[in-house]
Amino acid sequence: MIKKNAAYSSKKPVRDDFLIFGSPQIMDDEIEEVVKTLRSCWIGTGPKVGKFEEDFRKYIGSKYALAVNSCTAGLHLVLLAAGIKNGDEVITTPMTFCATANVIIHSGGKPVFADIEKGSLNIDPFEIEKKITEKTKVILPVHYTGRPCNMDSILKIAKKYSLKVISDCAHAIEAEYHGKKVGSIGDMSVFSFYVTKNLVTGEGGMITLSDPQYADDIRILTLHGMSKDAWKRYSDEEYKHYFVVAPGYKYNMTDMQASLGIHQLKRIESNWKRRLEIWYRYNQAFKTLPVMIPAEFEENTRHALHLYTLILDIDKLQTDRDGVLNALYKENIGTGVHFIAVHLHPYYKEKFGYKKEDFPISSYISDRTISLPFSAKLSDRDVEDVIISVKRVLEYYSR
Numbered sequence: 001m002i003k004k005n006a007a008y009s010s011k012k013p014v015r016d017d018f019l020i021f022g023s024p025q026i027m028d029d030e031i032e033e034v035v036k037t038l039r040s041c042w043i044g045t046g047p048k049v050g051k052f053e054e055d056f057r058k059y060i061g062s063k064y065a066l067a068v069n070s071c072t073a074g075l076h077l078v079l080l081a082a083g084i085k086n087g088d089e090v091i092t093t094p095m096t097f098c099a100t101a102n103v104i105i106h107s108g109g110k111p112v113f114a115d116i117e118k119g120s121l122n123i124d125p126f127e128i129e130k131k132i133t134e135k136t137k138v139i140l141p142v143h144y145t146g147r148p149c150n151m152d153s154i155l156k157i158a159k160k161y162s163l164k165v166i167s168d169c170a171h172a173i174e175a176e177y178h179g180k181k182v183g184s185i186g187d188m189s190v191f192s193f194y195v196t197k198n199l200v201t202g203e204g205g206m207i208t209l210s211d212p213q214y215a216d217d218i219r220i221l222t223l224h225g226m227s228k229d230a231w232k233r234y235s236d237e238e239y240k241h242y243f244v245v246a247p248g249y250k251y252n253m254t255d256m257q258a259s260l261g262i263h264q265l266k267r268i269e270s271n272w273k274r275r276l277e278i279w280y281r282y283n284q285a286f287k288t289l290p291v292m293i294p295a296e297f298e299e300n301t302r303h304a305l306h307l308y309t310l311i312l313d314i315d316k317l318q319t320d321r322d323g324v325l326n327a328l329y330k331e332n333i334g335t336g337v338h339f340i341a342v343h344l345h346p347y348y349k350e351k352f353g354y355k356k357e358d359f360p361i362s363s364y365i366s367d368r369t370i371s372l373p374f375s376a377k378l379s380d381r382d383v384e385d386v387i388i389s390v391k392r393v394l395e396y397y398s399r
């Protein structure tokens, strides 16, 4: 078949203005809160971070919630708290953002990938068990796109081999598994509030957990390794010295970020409902195209609806995934790719010698996945523009 990759041109784009992928919804409530914080001059870590942690903890139903300045920072800290050090192995999915694997290396460990399931696109418990060695310490599932992983099987394997379970919940704030928020399952969970996520604070993250020792250790590592009381050292009570008990990091969240988070969290459920409407609209519109729409929701779970991804049937198209991406750009529709599988990036290929066929399902998805605009901010008109554009582009390349 002739590939007509670069041939696409649109006489008149579906939209006049470009629809940015993952543009966040920012409302007056959080804008006013940020201004109030600025006027208070308490712009570092202070009372608003405390309130945001408490609100988030209640929402997830965990014992502790510790705010940090990114999910990446949070994942680094929880791996250190779990005791990961030189040569320890952490099993995770290749179908994730690079940060999930990078932090394993930051902590001194070795990322070991296990391939994904074809339907859910989440890490496959059978593949996890195959990858366990004497050096394995942690299983690090990612609830990809917001779809909960098969936690019963993962917890069972963890118990059998005495492993810790740390969830990358960057996509999964609202996700539930068998009646519980996924962020309250396993040993520790880490969330992202990066600009494209379901809750945004510019940059930011949160760790949820139930073990008081881990909570203490992480709190200390978050701010230079200063002993616990150092957090209160700028209060008006009295001067307090700080004492460094570990060579910690600078991973604290600020009140500026928390000011956004507090109000974003209040809208988390109404935004989820709006995305559910868009989800069903997309599914209905795309089910007859040469694509795979997302799998049905698993029973007794709740999908967090972070990403809406199509898997292109490129054998039926006269172009590849990037051809479709570029054509959609010409229609003024921004898209994303989640993800180029981690084992296919140059560092991972060279350092660990990974090849495409080592993780066949992840490699397959990596070549075909495309994420469509899916923010609660989208108007009905925006949603229809996306649908018209996707249909126009796929019909063009189907000829």
Ligand SMILES: *Cc1c(COP(=O)(O)O)cnc(C)c1O
Binding pocket: 069, 070, 071, 072, 073, 096, 097, 099, 100, 142, 168, 170, 171, 191, 192, 193, 194, 204, 205
């Ligand atoms: C966004 C993302 C991260 C990183 O989040 P930051 O807050 O930007 O550090 C980690 N894992 C996954 C799966 C992500 O999508």
